[in-house]
Each structure stands twice: as structure tokens, then as C-alpha cells.
Amino acid sequence: MSPDISDILSEILKHTKFALEAGESMDITGQAHLAFVRFDNEGKIMENFLCCKELPDMSLYLESCGLSWNQHAPSMTGSVKGFVSCVKEILKQVLDVTVNMVNFIKQRPLESRMFARLCENMQEDHVTLFT
Structure with missing residues (x-):
């Protein structure tokens, strides 16, 4: 424009x-x-x-x-309908899935070790999840 x-x-x-x-x-x-x-x-x-x-x-x-x-x-910007509330709902769903994945890995020693190896193989700076 x-x-x-x-x-x-x-x-x-x-x-x-x-x-x-x-x-x-x-x-x-x-x-x-x-x-x-x-x-x-x-x-x-x-x-x-x-x-x-x-x-x-x-x-x-x-x-x-x-x-x-x-x-x-x-x-x-309505709390039930509208663009902003739809974006917030999508972000909430993404964060819920992410929290569930982190909890799954943190609560299982085998998955924690596999996650650490994956991060090491990808040459990442961090190899563990924060508690």
C-alpha cells in the first residue's frame, strides 16, 4: 500500500x-x-x-x-468469541501440549536420558529440561 x-x-x-x-x-x-x-x-x-x-x-x-x-x-476482543480470544485459545492448546511433553520426559528416567542424547547429537548447548 x-x-x-x-x-x-x-x-x-x-x-x-x-x-x-x-x-x-x-x-x-x-x-x-x-x-x-x-x-x-x-x-x-x-x-x-x-x-x-x-x-x-x-x-x-x-x-x-x-x-x-x-x-x-x-x-x-470478546472473552468468548472474536479473533483475539481465538488466538489465545490456540496458544493455550500449544502450551498445554508442550507442558504435557515436558512432564512426560521429566517423569521418566529413560526418556530423560534419550532426550539428553538427542540434544547431544544435535550439538545443542542444553541437554536437560528445566524443573
């Missing part, structure tokens, strides 16, 4: 609540990274292309535009 259009859109979004919609368009690496924004502009609901960034880079992009996740409309 051209810098002047991006600046105009950022200025509008600074003064209104907006809803961020992450697109499912995939690039060659299989990453979804299109983002559209919906907002109220003088009584009209507008939809506009915001950026083409991966989710981790989205926060940096919003900050560079002077925007914040806190400006999202309630439908985006």
Missing part, C-alpha cells in the same frame, strides 16, 4: 474502534498473512485492506502506525 494511503488510514483508525480481519490467503510458505480492517467512518461502515503481514509481525505493524490491539471493537 502506498505510504500516503497508509498514513490516511492510520489517522482514521487512531480515532475510532476498528475490527481486524486476518485473511486466509496463503503465500508460498503456507503462512496466512492478509489483514483487512473494518471501521466506522462518519456513519458509514468501511472495509479496507490494511497490510500483508504474518500474525507475529502484525503487532509491530500496528505500533508503527500508532495503533494498538486495545482499539479493537468488542467483537474482536
Whole structure:
């Protein structure tokens, strides 16, 4: 997007609540990274292309535009529905699986030794899991 259009859109979004919609368009690496924004502009609901960034880079992009996740409309940040709550649920699932794997390895001496050998073979700096 051209810098002047991006600046105009950022200025509008600074003064209104907006809803961020992450697109499912995939690039060659299989990453979804299109983002559209919906907002109220003088009584009209507008939809506009915001950026083409991966989710981790989205926060940096919003900050560079002077925007914040806190400006999202309630439908985006709801505790039961919305984009932010969906991301939190996915992260929770990933962390739960990770904790279960760590606990499985730590509670079994054979698996702990196998994990240490795996790390040594991969020439990692650390060969044990933290307690």
C-alpha cells in the first residue's frame, strides 16, 4: 500500500474502534498473512485492506502506525468469541501440549536420558529440561 494511503488510514483508525480481519490467503510458505480492517467512518461502515503481514509481525505493524490491539471493537476482543480470544485459545492448546511433553520426559528416567542424547547429537548447548 502506498505510504500516503497508509498514513490516511492510520489517522482514521487512531480515532475510532476498528475490527481486524486476518485473511486466509496463503503465500508460498503456507503462512496466512492478509489483514483487512473494518471501521466506522462518519456513519458509514468501511472495509479496507490494511497490510500483508504474518500474525507475529502484525503487532509491530500496528505500533508503527500508532495503533494498538486495545482499539479493537468488542467483537474482536470478546472473552468468548472474536479473533483475539481465538488466538489465545490456540496458544493455550500449544502450551498445554508442550507442558504435557515436558512432564512426560521429566517423569521418566529413560526418556530423560534419550532426550539428553538427542540434544547431544544435535550439538545443542542444553541437554536437560528445566524443573
